[in-house]
Amino acid sequence: MNLSPLSQDFVLHFGEMGSRWGINRTVGQIYALLFVSAKPLNADEIADALQFSRSNVSMGLKELESWNLVRLQHLPHDRREYFSAPEDVWAIFRTLADERRKREIDPTLSMLRDALLAIPANDEDKFAQKRMTEMHNLIEMATSWFNDVHRLEPETLKQLMKMGTKVTKLLEMKDKIKVVAGGKNK
Amino acid sequence: MNLSPLSQDFVLHFGEMGSRWGINRTVGQIYALLFVSAKPLNADEIADALQFSRSNVSMGLKELESWNLVRLQHLPHDRREYFSAPEDVWAIFRTLADERRKREIDPTLSMLRDALLAIPANDEDKFAQKRMTEMHNLIEMATSWFNDVHRLEPETLKQLMKMGTKVTKLLEMKDKIKVVAGGKNK
DNA sequence: CTATATTTTCAGTAATTACTGAAACTTCAC
């Protein structure tokens, strides 16, 4: 199989970007290939198209499976496993965000929780804990917000995003009302 | 300088997590150290506390500077450069998100824009471009939303996050009104 | 300007991570 220049560029770019994410070049390229491919591909086709060894592709696919980023299916009268990327880009976005949260945030959150339970041994520890508390609170707030958002339907989320800062107009208004009603802030 | 077990754990954890982000272990540890430290530290103190070579620290600090994650300052009657992490965790969060956008998203967006301008050579290319369009639109929407949000005051953002899905109640309501008023959807 | 304190650079090396080919394993048709 010979990739068209268009797909080629896309695939190579994803390979490079892959390294800026946690995933490696191979995995990035495999994913990109599946993403732009109209049909599911088997491992041999992928290895051929990307010029990787068969085993490298096998490992890459395993990695993608662990990220829940590929779908495995069988074609009738064909024993080989065929892979494809989910069609819904919103679902992909979600999965990605979710997986990253699991890998990049949750461990830190749990470490912070533990650290905050420790008895500070001295003033330095007290200061450190203060900082950790700030970080913990921020992360906790962000993740719980994220979880909320995560449950929304793509359409709702899309609407929300398109509204952008308009949503905040509401808050500003709410604030003003508060100020007037409370009459405390200058 | 001897790190307390509390800070030690924090620093080591950040070192490990660093690798899951784009930054390396050294950089992660340096940042963590600065974050929990009550006073700004100079490069020698950092090298001593973390047991890295002086040059490694120098490189790590340079990296952190490129991420806009440290502040450089001078103490009176001291020639050395002192570093600290910004105190406002929200600012850190922002900076981090912004830098990541620049490094992880913007290049992809610009590649996609180019790819979409190309004339598709065949049906495969047409399909690929369709997929790329979907991805492009999603990313563009997400980043423009992100830019909007980015400009908000921390307090506003905090409020917004705390509201979580309550914001969507508004949308659901809006939808219902539409349906009733339009009377077209079953 | 000189002497000295401090930081940065960089070539070499260490450590880590990615990739391959061969062998082991699995699955399934017969």
Place this chain on the structure above:
DNA sequence: GTGAAGTTTCAGTAATTACTGAAAATATAG
């Protein structure tokens, strides 16, 4: 069961990335 088709594992190696120490560069006090 056997054998063919396909997949995974893994030890060895290649490639990449991180780290160090020595030397160069820079800054500043006098």
